[in-house]
Amino acid sequence: MRDLICEVSSNNASGLTPRKWRKASPTEMAYIATRMLVVSRSSIAGRVSKAQFERAITTLEARYGILRSVVVDGEFVERDDDASALQGWFCAKQWTADAMYAMLLDAKLDTRERIYSVHVIASDDVLDVFVLSSHAVTDASSLIELHACLAHICDCIVRGVDPALDAQTFPDPVDAAVDAAVEQNQAAPALWAGTYAQIPLAARCDSVSGCLRHRLERMEIGANHVLRIRAAAHAHGSSVHALLLAAFALAIAEAAETKEKRILMRSAIDMRRRLEPHVSAELVFSAITGHISPVDDLDQPLFKIAKIIFDDIHSGVTNGLIFEDYRNYATAFGSKQQAPVAMSVSDMQTVKFHWPTQQLKVTGFEYAAGWLKRFPNVSVSVFDGTLIANVVYVEDFVDPVTMRAICKSAKRRLFAVCAS
Structure with missing residues (x-):
């Protein structure tokens, strides 16, 4: 993995060229070209306000810089705006999980503008958190990590604790490791x-x-x-x-x-x-x-x-x-x-979910790929x-x-x- 630290910044807003991370791999580009999207869902029991959740999203992006990337001309570059990834905060009395799945599975996601968005169905003491993401940057393991860390951050904020999280290195694809494995094991x-x-x-x-x-x-x-x-x-x-x-x-x-x-x-x-x-x-x-x-x-x-x-x-x-x-x-x-x-x-x-929570409780996780x-x-x-x-x-x-x-x-x- 590259020794690059992902940080939340607004380089373009200050007139600087957006940071370039690396070229997208052929597999990542195939997912983008075929517009394969994943809808993941976690359920959190406990009271979290919209403002607290917005802050949690900002903290999440500070840890996983890939969330602030876009793919332009086959390269991962830093997104040049500060628009929130939270695209909807819906009332549980008016929205169901089935309705949210139906909307998101047919949604559009232009990876030149963002690679994920978040949509929440909220009641007084339960959040249903839906993440729409490109399969180019999120598989099931990644989604479990993101939902678990987001729940942990929300828990810290609700308890008045500053989340102490290191920034993650920008990940390289597994192509090189796979090539080495193929050389050792030839199969038609x-x-x-x-x-x-x-x-x-x-x-x-x-x-x-x-x-x-x-x-x-x-x-x-x-x-x-x-x-x-x-x-x-x-x-x-x-x-x-x-x-x-x-x-x-x-x-x-x-x-x-x-x-x-x-x-x-x-x-x-x-x-x-x-x-x-x-x-x-x-x-x-x-x-x-x-x-x-x-x-x-x-x-x-x-x-x-x-x-x-x-x-x-x-x-x-x-x-x-x-x-x-x-x-x-x-x-x-x-x-x-x-x-x-x-x-x-x-x-x-x-x-x-290896990220701990004390006041909130994660009660479910699932996902669907279209x-x-x-x-x-x-x-x-x-x-x-x-x-x-x-x-x-x-x-x-x-x-x-x-x-x-x-x-x-x-x-x-x-x-x-x-x-x-």
């Missing part, structure tokens, strides 16, 4: 030929033009069920992530019109945990790649399919294919020639034992009735695991 990229099971396209899909609209289907699994699902997954040599992919694969196969016996399931892989040494989860930037796991026989039991997916992901780390995925990601993600993937599911682990591809994207988080899977899709490509049926079928299959 996979090629996908033939037909695979996919979600039936909406009837209006071929006539779609203009603005596409996102929809969100929220799947919640309680803590007791999550414990049983995790135990069952581990007992069969896989993981909750792999079991989720398997449940969705079977649900999609059930809904598919062609009744294909093969399917391609995509995982959003956090490279931080795959690289050696591990990259700090406290750094705010994006380190995600996409890995496709083939399932060649859908007439197999759920646990068998989960084990196939689990082994494929882990062998990809060993043989270097995961690192090759990342190196080719910028080209593959934005390409018009896409593999016939059925669904993408994040590999999120249990959410832990894109304009024809297959849905599932963002998974487990907070305080409860699993939230936010399924985001383009309703012009997938009929909401079909998507709800697939989610119900996947959840039913997971609950059957608990019963057994």
